[in-house]
Amino acid sequence: MNILKDVSILISRILVGVVLVAHGWQKYNSWTIEGTAKSFEGMGVPSANIAAQVATYFELAGGVLLILGLLVRIIGPLLFIQMAFAFGFAHWGKGIFIADGGWELVGILGAAGLALAAHGAGTYSLDYLFMTPFRARKARKEQEAKSTETAYSNQPFAPNNSSFNSAGAPGGNTFSNSFGTSGGQQTNNNPFSSNAGSTTNYGQWNSPTPTSTTGTSSAPSNTGTSGNNGTSGATGGTSTGNAQPVKNSFESNTNGGNTNPADPEAPTTQWPGSK
Template sequence: MITRLQPIGLLIGRVVLGVVFIAHGWQKFNVNGMEATAQGFEGLGIPAPTLSAYFTVGAEILGGSLLIVGALLPLAGLWLASVMLGAMYFVHPLSGAFFSQEGGYEYVLLLAALSIAIGFSGGGALAVDSLWLNKVGDKKAEEPARVESVA
């Protein structure tokens, strides 16, 4: 029973996490604007604030989209986790509070861990990665075995 439900559980996890990341990226890109986001990053002491802003927004929007469709999951997971670990270092340091309502690192730690977990989960049967890998596996299974002669 669990095996049959696993693809649905992974799909729900991928979609929800992807939507959260896309919403945060869209807020930085469209609502606040990239210039304001870069200025905010500069005020937080984040190095190369403009480059960091584009890296972050790219990770959140593109990485979140990749999570939703289940494509390039390990790369998307690492990209998103790196952004969250950067947020934990620069914005929500471990030396501060734990709970997010107190400005702590709880939320960004959770997002980083979920990004890694889903990124390396394989995404389930309903992920593009799995569908593509299954097709590659099917093609390899159809190929006749080569017999090499020993001279």
């Protein structure tokens, strides 16, 4: 299809160019510039002498350029303009057919000029030959831009951070506190910050069984969840005696009870090592 298109444009250029050269040569050789100017003056063309020279030389030079395929996109519109003036001054109101002085010929030439301006000279032309370096540079720039775009699209925009869990929150730090082993997962890298997430204890911390001088006590079990400081709190345990206030953070908030309820001043049960 491209070959057919280029061949069609070539034939059109040659035919229109030959017609223009023939009419230009007629004005220059047969009618002469002076005779053409007098004819234009009789038609009411302003500046008839200048118009005769412009029309004659344009038809000669423009026809040759069309045949060679040079500056076709410029010659095409100029040809349409010249034919429009010819229609207005010489062929208006005389019908279509050229035998009656109509606009048949100027109409076809004007349409051909517009078509050539729109489609260009085609492959078989000097325009195509002279534009080859510019086309090569344009193609090279487009290839470079495409290569750059391809290389840029292959770059990772977001690194695969393994420190994000499946829920999309940063995490992944499993830690053990000083009182037992936590099986949970911390949701903040700083377990002691005020906005740290909660830590879930999946295991149970078995605390040492407190001793008593006369009674027995049951050991508290850690089944609760830790607070913001990441430590485990003791919520379990069964008391068989009087509850005593917790003296420090290392004491149980429940005791094993006093075996002598009649003596409130008797020493209370404490964790081993407490003071």
